Amino acid sequence: MSFHPPYHLRLNKAIDRFILIDTIIKLERINGLALANYTYYGLGGPYLEEFRILSELCPEMRMVSIEKDLDTLKRQRFHLPCKTLKLKNTDMKSFLINYDPRDEKSIFWLDYTNFNLSAIEDFQIILGKVATNSIVKITLQAMPKDYIGEEKAETFRMEFGEFMPDPSIDPPLYKKDFAKLLQDMLQIATQQILPANLDTVYQPLTSFYYADGANMFTLTGIVCKRSERKNIRNLFKNWRFANLNWAQPKHIDIPFLSTKERLHLQKHLPVKQKNTGRRLMQALGYKIDKNTSAQLMKQYADFYRYYPYFVKAEP
Amino acid sequence: MKSTDQIQYESVDASPVKSFFVLMLTRDISLEDAILDLLDNCVDGILRSKIKQRGAKPYKGYKAEIEFNKHTFMIRDNCGGIPWNLHDYAFRMGPASGRPTVTPGTVGIYGIGLKRAIFKMGRDCLISTQNGEHRYEVEIKPEWIDDDETENAWKIPVKPAKRSMKEDGTTIVIGDLYPGIAVRFNEDIKSFQSELYRMVATHYAYIIDKGFEVVINGDSVQPRPTRLIFSSDKKTPNVQPFVFKTKTEDGVEVFLTVGFTRPIPSQDEINSEQVEKRYSTHDAGWTILCNDRAVLYCDRTELTGWGEAGVPRYHTQFIAISGVVEFRGDASKLPTTTTKRGIDASSQLYLQVKNKMREGMQIFTNYTNKWKGQADEAKKHILRGKPLSIEEIKEETEKLTFTTTKQTALPGKQYKPLLPLPKKLESQQRRISFTKNIDDIKNVSDYLFQDETVDPSVVGEKCFDLILNEARK
Numbered sequence: 001m002s003f004h005p006p007y008h009l010r011l012n013k014a015i016d017r018f019i020l021i022d023t024i025i026k027l028e029r030i031n032g033l034a035l036a037n038y039t040y041y042g043l044g045g046p047y048l049e050e051f052r053i054l055s056e057l058c059p060e061m062r063m064v065s066i067e068k069d070l071d072t073l074k075r076q077r078f079h080l081p082c083k084t085l086k087l088k089n090t091d092m093k094s095f096l097i098n099y100d101p102r103d104e105k106s107i108f109w110l111d112y113t114n115f116n117l118s119a120i121e122d123f124q125i126i127l128g129k130v131a132t133n134s135i136v137k138i139t140l141q142a143m144p145k146d147y148i149g150e151e152k153a154e155t156f157r158m159e160f161g162e163f164m165p166d167p168s169i170d171p172p173l174y175k176k177d178f179a180k181l182l183q184d185m186l187q188i189a190t191q192q193i194l195p196a197n198l199d200t201v202y203q204p205l206t207s208f209y210y211a212d213g214a215n216m217f218t219l220t221g222i223v224c225k226r227s228e229r230k231n232i233r234n235l236f237k238n239w240r241f242a243n244l245n246w247a248q249p250k251h252i253d254i255p256f257l258s259t260k261e262r263l264h265l266q267k268h269l270p271v272k273q274k275n276t277g278r279r280l281m282q283a284l285g286y287k288i289d290k291n292t293s294a295q296l297m298k299q300y301a302d303f304y305r306y307y308p309y310f311v312k313a314e315p
Numbered sequence: 316m317k318s319t320d321q322i323q324y325e326s327v328d329a330s331p332v333k334s335f336f337v338l339m340l341t342r343d344i345s346l347e348d349a350i351l352d353l354l355d356n357c358v359d360g361i362l363r364s365k366i367k368q369r370g371a372k373p374y375k376g377y378k379a380e381i382e383f384n385k386h387t388f389m390i391r392d393n394c395g396g397i398p399w400n401l402h403d404y405a406f407r408m409g410p411a412s413g414r415p416t417v418t419p420g421t422v423g424i425y426g427i428g429l430k431r432a433i434f435k436m437g438r439d440c441l442i443s444t445q446n447g448e449h450r451y452e453v454e455i456k457p458e459w460i461d462d463d464e465t466e467n468a469w470k471i472p473v474k475p476a477k478r479s480m481k482e483d484g485t486t487i488v489i490g491d492l493y494p495g496i497a498v499r500f501n502e503d504i505k506s507f508q509s510e511l512y513r514m515v516a517t518h519y520a521y522i523i524d525k526g527f528e529v530v531i532n533g534d535s536v537q538p539r540p541t542r543l544i545f546s547s548d549k550k551t552p553n554v555q556p557f558v559f560k561t562k563t564e565d566g567v568e569v570f571l572t573v574g575f576t577r578p579i580p581s582q583d584e585i586n587s588e589q590v591e592k593r594y595s596t597h598d599a600g601w602t603i604l605c606n607d608r609a610v611l612y613c614d615r616t617e618l619t620g621w622g623e624a625g626v627p628r629y630h631t632q633f634i635a636i637s638g639v640v641e642f643r644g645d646a647s648k649l650p651t652t653t654t655k656r657g658i659d660a661s662s663q664l665y666l667q668v669k670n671k672m673r674e675g676m677q678i679f680t681n682y683t684n685k686w687k688g689q690a691d692e693a694k695k696h697i698l699r700g701k702p703l704s705i706e707e708i709k710e711e712t713e714k715l716t717f718t719t720t721k722q723t724a725l726p727g728k729q730y731k732p733l734l735p736l737p738k739k740l741e742s743q744q745r746r747i748s749f750t751k752n753i754d755d756i757k758n759v760s761d762y763l764f765q766d767e768t769v770d771p772s773v774v775g776e777k778c779f780d781l782i783l784n785e786a787r788k
Binding site: 071093116117118121157158159160161162163164165166167168184187188191192195196197201246 | 495499501502503505506507508509512513516534536537539591592594596597754
């Protein structure tokens with residue numbers, strides 16, 4: 001039987017998911033992209049969490065879940081959140097071969113739990129096929145410790161050399177730098193498949209790295225007309241989570257706080273002054289971690305709007 | 316209409332139109348190759364000035380810096396500059412007669428590389444050069460390109476350079492970039508720079524390894540030269556490369572070596588590569604060097620003998636086999652194409668050398684096939700050796716006994732290694748492979764190793780070993 005961690009309970013991933021929803025809402029609200037004209041494609045796992053949230057956001061939107069494991073598919077059938085969701089029993093590669101959207105806009109989330117060449121190729125295939133104004137998000141495992149040592153570094157170079165900005169380097173050791181390397185590699189992948197002499201471009205919107213266990217990197221962007229890029233950048237330029245120029249990905253590392261602590265902190269939010277973390281720490285009156293308490297509080301201040309509440313409920 | 320007897324038949328104008336050169340010359344060369352052409356000119360400068368040093372790092376201290384952005388492209392070197400006595404040839408289209416003898420070791424013979432690279436990128440160019448006491452600038456303006464009418468249409472004005480350079484060298488700045496080029500230097504800069512970096516790291520690997528430095532937008536390029544496994548173990552058989560060397564009647568020196576860069580792949584590695592591409596880059600295949608510069612890199616086609624005359628077609632199982640052929644001599648005698656990034660497959664010299672390439676390659680394809688299914692055992696032999704650069708192989712093989720190959724069309728000397736073969740040529744082992752449901756494999760893996768992620772082949776082998784122990788009781 002396939003083992004699945006409780007994806008829906010993963011705090012940092014939950015925040016990333018809500019930021020995707022916010023991104024979609026922003027695009028719809030500001031740019032007039034009618035969600036009902038989109039089809040969402042994802043690898044929803046057994047609980048189909050993002051499908052559930054999306055169906056609440058826009059019940060008319062068509063959705064397709066891609067799942068190769070038959071048992072997981074059965075669990076998905078059990079968790080089916082709405083009628084507009086179609087469950088496909090296939091792998092991503094086979095799905096993409098037959099994917100022919102014509103002018104129909106898509107939202108793709110390539111939510112991988114590993115990192116290999118095939119993931120980058122899938123990303124490129126999608127960028128080459130989707131209609132203008134489609135949103136493409138990719139999540140990859142970003143574990144620098146997997147590539148320590150000369151032999152592993154060489155394997156990394158052999159596998160990803162074509163996408164590395166400097167194909168002679170060893171992959172970096174720090175998570176922050178490794179996330180940036182993956183982002184640079186995806187940027188090169190986008191420039192290869194949508195070179196500047198074509199009139200569509202992949203405009204990044206957000207990018208994050210986080211760990212709920214394994215370290216992950218995630219990038220969201222929109223395939224738009226080059227002439228429209230400036231407008232899209234303008235829509236997002238004042239949003240604190242936006243990453244419109246392939247800059248350093250932002251870190252999501254939200255602390256686990258009790259409901260009581262959160263309700264207490266709520267009274268002090270948002271903090272407009274500097275030293276947000278220290279101010280919230282003072283408001284709480286104690287440290288929640290020996291060394292990184294202020295940073296964690298800053299993380300809370302940044303992302304608290306997306307922080308899910310987990311409560312005991314009667315079925 | 317005039318009648319024919321009224322027409323004065325005069326000469327017709329058959330002079331070339333500049334825009335023809337600009338359009339046609341640049342069409343069959345990629346931007347990356349055009350930039351490599353400019354790098355070739357830098358290295359030719361070193362050789363021409365005869366300032367190349369001796370030893371393992373003869374190019375040490377020489378450097379080419381490349382910088383580009385959406386407005387300009389610049390390449391600056393300290394490689395000796397363009398001598399004033401060459402000015403009439405350096406800027407002519409094609410190899411003008413009367414040109415001083417080609418310096419041995421250079422690769423430029425067609426006289427188009429510089430111009431083609433400039434016209435590939437833009438319509439405005441300033442070349443500043445300093446060679447000894449001569450310092451001058453040549454400027455090509457868009458108006459010059461458009462001018463086909465005036466008497467001096469093909470003349471380019473030269474003026475003395477305003478400033479002196481610290482060292483003799485040349486700086487080329489190209490502006491008024493074509494829109495298609497400007498976007499690659501701007502919006503696509505990340506992918507273009509990565510591609511150019513990789514091409515320089517591979518095609519210039521041998522020169523950089525010998526001390527030359529290439530800097531692209533501030534990053535110094537690290538070379539990726541081929542290194543072949545060489546075992547110094549006196550006991551034979553052992554893993555060493557095949558070597559062939561010769562000097563032709565017209566003075567071209569040839570050094571050819573082929574061998575293993577790594578252990579031969581396991582069956583699992585081969586199988587997984589068959590299902591989906593696993594590596595975006597790998598170093599298997601043939602690299603051909605002409606005067607230190609790679610004109611072909613890791614080729615795995617019939618062009619280099621794969622799939623011809625007894626050599627199998629390239630396949631993942633041969634991922635460990637790599638070879639290098641070095642041609643050195645007068646550029647006009649070398650088997651290159653005009654773009655300098657290709658082999659003239661019909662060259663008689665190359666066809667003769669290709670025979671030797673196939674002969675060497677067969678030793679290693681045969682070894683790979685003989686050890687098929689026993690990659691772990693073969694790995695032990697390969698790991699006994701050390702990966703050596705081509706220069707190191709030349710040095711090491713000096714100590715070995717070469718045989719003379721007079722009977723072949725291309726006489727020379729060769730060293731044929733004796734590679735270890737399995738004890739019995741007919742392997743006593745047979746491969747067992749079967750497929751099972753992934754959940755069942757995880758289940759057995761968890762049962763045997765308390766870990767459901769163990770490689771399926773390990774799980775299968777463990778099952779067999781357990782039953783074998785039972786059967787032997």
